[in-house]
Amino acid sequence: MLFLLVIDSFLRYAFRGLLPSTIPRPRKAYLSRSLISHLNYGGVPEEYFLKLLMNALEDSQNILSNKRSALRVAINYGDMDDLLAARMILCGIPLDEPYLQCHLPVLAKEEKKGLKGGKLPISECFNLMGTADPTGTLKRDEVCVILDSGQISGKVLVYRHPGLHLGDIHVLTATYVKELENIVGNSKYGIFFSIKGPRSLADEMASGDFDGDMYWVSRNPELLRYFKPSEPWEGTHSAKGTCIPKPTDFSPEELERELFKQFLSIRFQPSHTAGIASDSWFSFMDRLLVLGDECAEEKECLKKKMCQLTDIYYDALDAPKTGIEVEIPNELKASKFPHFMEKTNGYTSTSILGLIYNKVDLLQTEGLPSTGVxxxxxxxxxxxxxxxxxxxxxxxxxxxxxxxxxxxxxSRSESNQKKQxxxxxxxxxxxxxxxxxxxxxxxxxxxxxxxxxxxxxxxxxxxxxxxxxxxxxxxxxxxxxxxxxxxxxxxxxxxxxxxxxxxxxxxxxxxxxx
Known part of the structure; x- marks a missing residue:
């Protein structure tokens, strides 16, 4: 009950009528490699993703001749040049201007990298901040989703990055909750989860919570039409944690030193366990996506390994907070990786991720005939x-x-043996x-x-x-x-x-x- 009162008070005083001015409209949501893997495994056909890709590629090919395409890329990658190209286009400078002609392909190349990695634009998808339902009225499989037009109704897919478990995408019912109107006022862009049941939905999605986590929410009709969810994640790890002191155990000076120490450790001595677990998971997932029904035994073996890697991955992500010591058994480490991961010990993937990578890789950004300076x-x-x-x-x-x-x-990059x-x-x-x-x-x-x-x-x-x-x-x-x-x-x-x-x-x- 105290929890609900705190949430209710927080929403009333922090968000009521203020959300539109304090939290801007969320950025356009894209697909990712992990999302494409999950969706394809859940039944969304390869043809759908390839159609999204071809639409994006067609647009990117027009970057040097179409102002709308050029401006879109210039805005999306404006952090690379402080929106310089966008400013030039918006003030009417022609696209064949010498500097724009050599600079726009650089931005297009960055977009191409994103497409190769599965960053596909898709409609009716949003990245929303999640919190608990302060009214307590939502059922276990219900959520309240607020967009620019207010609360929506109907089926939605909900996922939290960087979820690896095959059940991390949930099919939920977006439900109108009248009682929330008095709490959030005119606030926009958020998702409220049910507080009913022994375990929160957020925890079922990559061990999430309600302290500001962002959730991918989709009401895309094609995805909803094809996707069939798997059983949600239940952690089964046996890694042991150490006794981590609470912030209240430190004096203000000690806490400052401890936080700075943890920052230095994470920044300069990062653990590679999560990365290794993720890479191995993608290798096994790639194999799982191309196996047919006749390979049932191999598929079950792969899924078992992937579940173990998922537990290890989530433990590794939480290790700085929990003190858990995480190790990956050798039998769970992949020996080869699909070519789209661009590792030395690779093989040619025929999964949807491999197809996307190949199609983008073959396409070259063609420039207009040079007119000189x-x-x-x-x-x-x-x-x-x-x-x-x-x-x-x-x-x-x-x-x-x-x-x-x-x-x-x-010289400095070479001496540090890091990529420039x-x-x-x-x-x-x-x-x-x-x-x-x-x-x-x-x-x-x-x-x-x-x-x-x-x-x-x-x-x-x-x-x-x-x-x-x-x-x-x-x-x-x-x-x-x-x-x-x-x-x-x-x-x-x-x-x-x-x-x-x-x-x-x-x-x-x-x-x-x-």
Missing amino acids: WKLACFDVEVPPDCLGKWDRLYRQYRIDMCNALKNNK SSKCEPANEVIEKYKKELYDAPEFRLSGRNEEDIFNDALAIYHHAYEYAKQVNDAGKCRFAWKIAGQALCKLYLKKKNDEPIMCSKSILSEVLN
Whole structure:
């Protein structure tokens, strides 16, 4: 009873009428390798996933010629360039602009990686935060799902990442609960689970709980039509845990030290047990998906191993909290892995995951015929000589600084025997240095400089970058102009076209495009 009162109080004061402003609309939900595996095992045909894939591939192939496709990818992967490509497209810069022509394929390549890994776009699926039903009215197999239009009704699939058990996807009934309206008010985007029964539904899904876990919820009619659930997970591990002190056992200073110690341990001495268990599980699952009914004995053997690996995997994930010592027996470790996992000891998979990987891998992003490096007509204008002289000197120094930064980053990566990060910190520092030279601030919007002076400097940067790119016949060298002065150039482009920008939310734009 106390639990219900706490939940009720929390919802009334923390969420009532405030959820829309505190929790934005959830990002578009995609499928994943684990979800595709579970759904395919549960009866969803391969043809359905391949249809989703082909639709996504068709769209990605138009990235260099279709503004909507280009903008969608630029928004989805905007964290790679601080939404630079999206800004350029939205202010009307043509897709055949030299820098966009060499940059958009980079973003398309990232999308291709996601598709190879099973990140397929799908309709009527959502990622929602889950909590317990404070009214106590939901039955064991019922949930209350609140979307933008309010509570929904009907069958839904519910899953929690990173669930590996074959029964981790549940078929539940979304039910309208009138009593919840007085608690959540106009709040949106959440799922409430029943509190009835000896064990929570959250625990049945990858040992979840109600402390902020996110759940994949689908009312996609095709998935509901085909999917048949398996028996839910019941942990059977025998791993022993150590006595872990509670936070209340520490003084504030001791607790701070202990938390920092755990952070360092997890960050720099991570356990590889969960990864090994997951990889082996995927290897066995791949085999299970292609076996026919005539291989019943082998299938049962695989499922038994997968159940054991699931227990080990969940224990390994919880080990920092529980103190459980987790080991994987050699007989549960896979000796070979499907080729889509990109490991050295691999074999060619014929499962749906292997088919998806192959289809994406064979497809090459085709660019439009190169038109060389050219300038936008509205930027090919006279620039004050003092600005040209200043940025001639700075651009020469920038090329030296960037070359040194990339060399230093490569040397550091090799000495640490780690794969070079796609985000080079020394290179980012160089970019920030020259942005500050332009704006006298980290960003255009924070600058106190006269706007016309910024525009003149931006045009000088554009001139030097594009002239050098022409000289070396490399459109990639145009990057300097847009990395340093991109925001100013976009605003100047609109000004020269006598156009005006409009306010737009990134999340709304992403919702519309996806």
